Amino acid sequence: MSAHPLDPATPEEIQRATDLVKAAYAGVPLHFKAAGLEEPPKAQMVEYLDAEHNNRPLPYMPRCVFLIWYIKRTPRLFEAIVDVTGNQIVHHVELPRDFHGPVDRTEMNEAAQVVMADPRVKEEIKRLKIDDTTVVLDPWDYGVDGTETQERHTQVFMYMRNPDNNDPDSNHYCFPLDFMVIVDLCAMKVKKIIRLPLGADASTTAGQNVPHRRTNPYEAEYDHRLQKNPPRTTMKPYQVVQPEGASFTVTGHLIEWEKWRFRVGFNWREGLTLHDLSFDGTSAFYRLSLSEMFVPYGDPRNPIYRKGAFDLGNVGAGVTANNLQLGCDCLGMIKYIDGCVVAADGTPAPRPNAICIHEVDNGIQWKHTNHRTGKATVVRKRQLVLQTIITVANYEYIFMWYFDQSGEITFETRATGILSTQPIGEKVKVPWGARVADGVMAPYHQHLFNLRIDPAVGGHLNSFASTDSVAIDWDEELNPLGTGYITQQTILDRAGHVEDDISKGRVFKILNENIENPVSLTPIGYKLVPLRSQLLLAKPGTWHDRRSEFCEHSIWVTKHKDRQLFPAGDYTNQSLGGTGIKSWLAQGRDVVRNQDIVIWHTFGFTHNPRTEDFPIMPAEIGQVHLKPYNFALYNPTNDVPPSNQAFNQSTEYKPAADAQTSSCCIRGNL
Amino acid sequence: MSAHPLDPATPEEIQRATDLVKAAYAGVPLHFKAAGLEEPPKAQMVEYLDAEHNNRPLPYMPRCVFLIWYIKRTPRLFEAIVDVTGNQIVHHVELPRDFHGPVDRTEMNEAAQVVMADPRVKEEIKRLKIDDTTVVLDPWDYGVDGTETQERHTQVFMYMRNPDNNDPDSNHYCFPLDFMVIVDLCAMKVKKIIRLPLGADASTTAGQNVPHRRTNPYEAEYDHRLQKNPPRTTMKPYQVVQPEGASFTVTGHLIEWEKWRFRVGFNWREGLTLHDLSFDGTSAFYRLSLSEMFVPYGDPRNPIYRKGAFDLGNVGAGVTANNLQLGCDCLGMIKYIDGCVVAADGTPAPRPNAICIHEVDNGIQWKHTNHRTGKATVVRKRQLVLQTIITVANYEYIFMWYFDQSGEITFETRATGILSTQPIGEKVKVPWGARVADGVMAPYHQHLFNLRIDPAVGGHLNSFASTDSVAIDWDEELNPLGTGYITQQTILDRAGHVEDDISKGRVFKILNENIENPVSLTPIGYKLVPLRSQLLLAKPGTWHDRRSEFCEHSIWVTKHKDRQLFPAGDYTNQSLGGTGIKSWLAQGRDVVRNQDIVIWHTFGFTHNPRTEDFPIMPAEIGQVHLKPYNFALYNPTNDVPPSNQAFNQSTEYKPAADAQTSSCCIRGNL
Structure with missing residues (x-):
């Protein structure tokens, strides 16, 4: 049973790869950071897929695993590619000292223990007159301030459990402490303790009584247990x-x-990936993935100015993938797919149920009533959803790919989970954050995502077009009433970014200029419907800016290059910038018209919290769409059977027996 | 059993109103155009609702019906308000001759018969060598070209049924004829026949063989009957x-x-309306409605330059409301609400099942996993949907109001149905339209909607704020790493429009400055999340522009005035402009801060058709959101019971018995 070259690395393959690496180091203790499929170079993969699609003999394709590790408790960082079919290391390099590997739970837990054992930390806890068994630690990937860039750090934010019950599952973000701790990860020692400001400026105090919020943990049943706010009983199954x-x-x-056919992949960094997508027998995309995300915080003060997380590069969407549960995360009939990453010791770390697949009904796809005959025809909008959910400390991200019968793909992000909070003084207001509970401030922050779109619309040679709708000038002959408008299309010649302009109704298209749609007499294509968003707020030249190169523009187009997958660079943790998409483009602007191109779409949320976002946040939802545009000859849902009651089995509402059924107003007649 | 003052006019009330009007005209034949509830003046209504909410005795409130009619076959147009409780006409006026009433099916059908009986039309049909029993007429509301503005017209576009089967339900938009007809509605005579251009300029020909598309009617079962393209069988219930x-x-x-409480209304023009909305016991909105829509076409040539339809004001979303069917238009448990409009003869014309109400599950509302204990909590996102669907000749619009457990309201528009088509010569391309089938061109056009939001956030005195997220300047003390950002809020003082700016992350809020949220220490509010759209493309000064005043800006704010409901004016059919929102503002800019205000949001689609949009169009979906913003003290879904399998009863996917279940690639192993 041979794996497809795009299938994720199996536990056996990961074990084999780390065994081979360990063997090469003969007894030197290693700390594995990441492992996953090294996808074959595109040229080889295209050849393979071409053979596969045409039922020709398949070329040989070794299975390879990419790995990152440290020599334990040192800053010495390595990466390798191991051919686990041929049992050999085919690439192996030590990274420069300014490069840092991703964080992992093992190391974070060690750091947390070190913090709690530190006498200075004990002193701080004592100062606050709290029981140290209630203290909860939130270790974060470390931002960059330009100093000690070659040292490995973690920053640990401090909270406590609900003091009323000391429940391990109480929402500690309701109870932020007024200090945090920086840990040196090589020495594995507390390096610095920093007090958080409680006022509206950068000054800090040695106050003992940081006001805490005493109510409303995020889950109703906790309150229920405390005999407060029982869960509502109004919602029927x-x-x-x-x-x-x-x-x-x-x-x-x-x-x-x-009509859809595609492969699902999984790796430690991007989590869910999609490959070799075709619709109704025509190729549409080679690879789709969320490539990176950046979460910079807006509180300008120390230590918050170092909060700026690359949740994919620094942690990994595969590493943090939730184990999805039947009947909780989806409704209907669900297929689960497992993933696998690597543990610090090199053993495979399974991520069971990392991806779920199910169908949804999204209302009406199309309807028409012929008013002459009264005949109405309705077709419903069935969609297939692939979902993965990640937990990155306080926050959750739900990533969903919707496939529509119409040929449309939607990538949806739901930002949920819990705000990262700080303490704040009574009645204090700050212009860079919101009070979300008594004594609790949630700093403003942004979530900036990048979607990597490697198209294959009718083949691998594609172009990127911007099309505007523009009014025609008044003209006695051509536009006598001044009502006319036309489209003007610009095709991008050189790699770079593309500007948006809603006032021109700008539409972005991926075209295959080599294939004409015989109906429209124009190239076949797919439309990118971006999520129009504010981009990075941090000033140009800041570390946030230098590190998050993809956040400068909303849409970028590059010529495809193998291993150019991550637009903030391969190593984002404590990164100094200079290795992302802007840097690639600074090296030269390739011709991208009728080439193998990649589109990178940056979008996100500027999240200035509301009270409604706490103690847990109703999902903030954003969508990006890819829609066929003269890709098919006619509506691809033309042959979906019309909606009918025999199929759908709906029921008519009957008011409950005890409910008033008259059309008068109850209260009005009292 | 007394009706609530906001309940729609009943059939009995409409009958009583037209009886009273007819009695006043003693035998003069009248042609009724519209009738529906005349809502009470706001000051009275607020008093009533206040009494209702507080269980106090209710003030007397007469039921009134608003009517529009013509003296039959004349341009004499009247409106009246009839008190059907007191049986008296309380308002009665003849409109100026440049004002025209909405179209109606009765009159359109008469016009169609007149067209088909006209010898010049017969001659045209003969020229095309087609069977006149196959000809189908699409009468439209008439645009304006500045001539004969006091005459009443309809414009009739000509099509034929599928000649292969002459099926009355074949999609005649696949077979556009090359001429159209203008009818004088008072004389009820053909006034003019206009040939449509088939080339890329304004010239017309007397061609006999307009190429027709012979395939793909919009409904799969037709093809099935013709033994072509049977409906797919892949979709399981x-x-x-x-x-x-x-x-x-x-x-x-x-x-x-x-936690939601509100009233649903219905009238001939807006269709579904919403009233007196409160969330969790706090008032949020007084009235929400789609107030108008405009559909201008971009083909600059005669006669298409007169295609510009106000589908609400010219026709009516209540008049055209579909009779929704169990198991077709929704899934689950459905409650239907009937509407009623008026027939030309003054009798009530019921609109059964005009509104449907049901619940949907929209995935996950929030989730968090405590990685320390492994405990995951998921709350699902249940929503209540009110849906109404209208058919305006070729097009369908699906209007949906989603109420979310989080306090959010979403207004969704789905544009579907069939493109309005024109014939086009073989291989001809035009810059203002798209070829969607052989010989069939769909001109570019826009759909511009206006949502009227009459807020009552914590009461009737509200303000409108624009809040930007802006970077802080570098500052050694305050912003040492250049990462900080803050919000800057501007509150609108005077009525007018508000500019958007995505680059500033601009957020629009309706605030009640008289009520402070004790947690955030800021005013309670609701956020408007607009649908960012291209606005009207027709040149300034065109009839399209003058008539569609609301299409000039995306967001307008006015002080509430009774009977200011329609931002393109009360009488839009053949209108000359000067009676819409821009004209109201030209009369003076009221103070709107901490006043009873109304927000008008214009949004829409620039629809340059794709081949995928034909022969029937997969719904184009747009959403506008209203989200609580420091309206509640904390997350309103905090008490929703966590999602669990006992409640949801999901099932695990099992591959079909005959499917391959191994993880290898099927095709790859052939």
Whole structure:
């Protein structure tokens, strides 16, 4: 049973790879940071897929695993590619000392223990007159301030459990302490303790009584247990029943559903990836993935100015993938796919149920009533959803790929979880943060995502076009009433970024200029519908800015290059910048018209918290769409059977027996 | 059983109103155009609602019906308000001759018969060598070209049925004829026949063989009947089961669901309206409605330059409301609400099942996993949906109001139905339209909607704020790493429009400056998340521009005035402009800070058709959100019970017995 070259690395492959690396180091203790499939170079992969699609003999393709590790408790960082088919290390290099590997739970837990054992920390806890068994630590990846850039750090924010119950699952973000700790990860020692400002300026105090919020942990049942705010009982069950099973098939990592065919991948960094996507027999995309995200905070003061997390590069969407549970994270009939990453000791670390696949009904796809005959036809909008959820300390991100019967793909991000909080003095207001509870301030911050779109619209040679809708000038002959408008299309010649302009109704298209749609007489294409967002707020030249190169523009286009996958660079943790998409472009602007191109779309949320976002945050939802644009000859859902009651089995609302059924106003007649 | 003052006009009330009007005209034949509830003046209504909410005795409130009619076959247009409680006409006026009433099906059908009986039309049909029994007419509301503005017109576009089957339900938009007809509605005679251009300029020909598309009617079962393209059989049933019933209650027109309480209204023009909305016991909005829409076409040539439809003011979202069917238009447990409009003869014209109400599950509302204990908590996102669907000739619009447990309201528009098409010569391309089938061109056009938001956030005195997120200047003390940002809020003082700026992360808020949220220490509010859109493309000074005043800006704020409901004016059909929101503002700019204000949001789609939009169009979806912003003390979904399998009853995917279940690639191993 041979794996497909795009299947994720298996536990056995990861074990084999770390065994081979360990053997090469003969007894030197290693700390593994990351391991996952090294995808084959595109040229080889295209050849393979071409053979696969055409049922020709498949070329040989070794399975390779990419790894990152440290020599334990040192700053010496290495990466390698191991051919686990041929059992050999094919790439192996030590990284420069300014490069740092991602964080991991093992190291974070060690750091937390070191913090709690430190006498200066004990002194701080004593100062606050709290029981140290209630203290909870939130170790974070360390930002950059330009000093000691070659040392490895973590920054640990300090909280306490709800003092009323000391419940390990109480929401400690309701109880932020007024100090934090920086740990040197090589020495594995506390390096510095920093007091947090409680007022509206940068000054700090040695106050003992930081006001704490005493109410509303995030989960209703806690309150219920405390005899406060019992969960509501008004919500009746809502179940999705699929009596004949699901409409999709999953064969290994190959998904087929309603004219769609694609492969699902998984790795430690991007989590869910999508490959070799075709719709109705025509190639559409080579690879789709969330490539990076950056979360800079807006409180300008020490130590918050170092809060700026690359949650993919610094931690990993695969590493933090939730174990999705039947009946909790989705409704209906669910298929789960497991992932695997690596533990610090080099053993495989399974991520069970990391991806779930299910169908949803998203209302009406199309409808028309012929008013002459009264005949109405409705087709419903069935979608296939692939979902993965990550937990990065306080925050959760839900990433969803929707496949629509119409050929549309939607990438949806839901930002949820818990705000990262700081203490704040009574009645104090700050212009860079919001009070979300008594004594609790949530600093403003941004979530900036980058979606990497490697298109293959009808093949690998594609172009990127911006199309505006513009009014025609008044003209006695051509535009006598001044009502006309036309489209003007610009095709990008050289790699770079593309400007947006809503006032021109700008539409972004990926075109295959080599294939004409015989109906429209224009190139086949896919439209990118961006999520229009504010970009990075940090000043040009700041560390935030230098490190998050992709956050400077909303849409970038580059020529495809193998291993150019991460637009803030391969090593983002404590990074100094200079290795991301802007730096690639500074090296030269390739021709991108009718080439193998990649589109990078940066979007996000400027999140200035509301009280409604606490103690846990209702998901903030953003969507990016890819829609066929003269890709098909006609509406791809033309053959979906019309919606009918025999199929759908809906029921008519009957008011409860005790409810008033008259049309008068109850209260009005009292 | 007395109606609530905001309940829609009943059939009996409409009958009584037209009886009273007819009696006043003693035998003069009248043609009724519209009738519906005349809502009470706001000052009275506020007093009534205040009494209702506080269980005090209710003030007397007469029920009134607003009517529009013509003296039959004349341009004499009248409006009246009839008190159907007191049986008296309280307002009665003849409109100026440049004002025109909405179109109606009766009159359109008469016009169609007149067209088909006209010898010149017969001659045109003969020229095309087609069977006149296959000809289908699409009468439209008439645009304006500045001539004969006091005459009443309709413009009739000409099509034919699929000649292969002459099926009355074939998609005639696949077969556009090359001429159209203008009818004088008072004389009820053909006034003019206009040939459509088939080339890329304004010239027309007397061609006999306009190429027709012979394939792909919009509904799969037609093809099936013709033994072509049978409907797909891949889609398995997907049913929503609510074993304990719905979570909402409907009492007359009062809806209560998950902390929401509001009333649903209905009238001939806006269709569905919402009133007196409160969330968790606090007032949020007085009235919400889609107030108008405009659909101008971009083909600059005669006669297309007259295509510019106000689908609400010229036709009516209530008049065209679909009769929604169980198991077709929604899943789950559905409550239907009927509407009623008026027939040309003054009798009530019921609109059964004009509104449907049901719940949906929209994925995850919030989730958090405590990585220390492994405990995950998920709360699902249940929503209540009110849906109404209108058919305006070729197009359908689906309007949905989503109420979320988090306090959010989403207004969603789905544009579907069939493109309005024109014939086009073989291989001809035009810059103002798209070829969507052989011989079929769909001109570019825009759909511009206006949402009227009459807020009552914590009461009726509200303000409108624009809040930007802006970087702080570098500062050794305050912003040493250049990472900080703050918010800057501007509150609108005078009525007018408000500019958008995505680059500043601009957020629009409705605030009640008289009520401070004790947690955030800022005013309670609701955020408007606009749908950022291109605005009107027609040149300034065009009839399209003068008539569609609301299309000049995206967000307008006015002081509330009774009967200012329609931002393109009360009478939009063949209108000359000068009666919409821009004209109101030209009369003076009221103070709007801490006043009873109304927000008008214009948004829409520039629709340059794709081949995928034909022969029927997958819904183009747009959403506008209203989100609580420091309105509640904490997350309103905090008490929603966590999601669990006992409640949700999901199932795990099992591959079909005949499917391959290994993880290898099927095709790869052939």
